Amino acid sequence: MKLTIFAATGGVGRLLLDQAVAAGHEVTAVARNPGAALPGAARVVTADLSTAPAATLGDAVAGADAVLSALGARSRAEAGIAWRGTRAIVQAMRATGTRRLVVVSAAPVGTVPSPDRPRPPRHDPGDGVFMRNLFAPLVKSVLREHYADLARMEDVLRASDLDWTVVRPPRLTDRPLTGTYREAYGRNVRAGWSIPRADVAHCLLRALERPETVGRTIGIAT
Template sequence: MKLTIVAATGGIGRQVLEQAVAEGHDVTAVVRDPSRLAAPVRAVTADLTAADVPALGAALREAVLGADAVLSCLGPRSSAEAGVASRGTEAILEAVTAAGVRRVVVVSAAPIGTVPSPGRPHPPKHDPGDRFLMRHLLGPLIKAALRAHYADLARMEDLLRASALDWTAVRPPRLTDKPLTGTYRTAIGQNLPGGLTVSRADVAHLMLRVLDQPETIKHTVGIAR
């Protein structure tokens, strides 16, 4: 399969890249610094933190042309980069639409189903997969601490829902650097009961697996240990 991986040098992006190459996929990586790539693949240099969305879209068209799917691992590395997920995804959607690519998989976060956004100003108060501790203690604390980050991801999901593309948004809880297990739990449209952590390697594994799961198209997918 011909894949374009956006933000391929980040925590999850590096894992997606390494696993995709190991599986024999034809990979193009979109990165700010190609020298940091973990595998010798075709690279397109683009700064997805830039504010000029039309210019970014033009730069990305080369990277996505002919791809079977685009996997985006965009996320802010600091509070100063809040907004990169929605802004970068807007550029990605412009590029894939122009190139005729339909399949897009992105990384979101477990709490986003309950975060208000312009497209969902009144989301459910609780995720159906969350238990008492997450609903009433951990969830509110996490959302307060990461308010700007989660607002950005919620806007990103708005963009996906408004598109005509075959998208999937993977929603992990707290990420760890533990090794790939392949034995994580998943649920379409909700979080996992008691699912507090998952490794970046397993999130990457799921992002590649959903490419062969048409039931995940136009859905969010929860993942956890």
């Protein structure tokens, strides 16, 4: 397949890029600072999604069978990059007729208010008592800006007419790929505390082979 990967030098993005190239896909890697060594098989596009000209993004996604995004803020100062960047990606895809988009979000986001969902469910149906009453509220308090950014990113997707899929992992680790993670549609995975970044990348690529994931959120965890 011909794929375009955004945030291709980040924690999940770089693993996604490596796995896509290893699988034989034709890949365009888009990154703000692609200084890190990237696979020679990948075409590299340098673009800051907050300032990149529409023509640059259009060129990056034109002709792609699918677009994958690992956008996410690395600090509070970067909060907003996920929804604004995804909005720019969606606009470029609409302009070029590219339809399939798979993105990374986060497990708590289903219960985070956003402009289009000001009253989300209080609890995720996949969360147990401890997660609902102690851990989730604590994490959402600490990472409030990050999750608000991702919740608004999901608004952008739902408002689009694209064939999107959202993958919502819990805490990310640097453990090796297992390929044996659990999934749950429309909810978090029960007792799902963490997952390797490599497995998140694997799930993103695997979603491209499953038409039933279109228009769905997928909770994943080991």
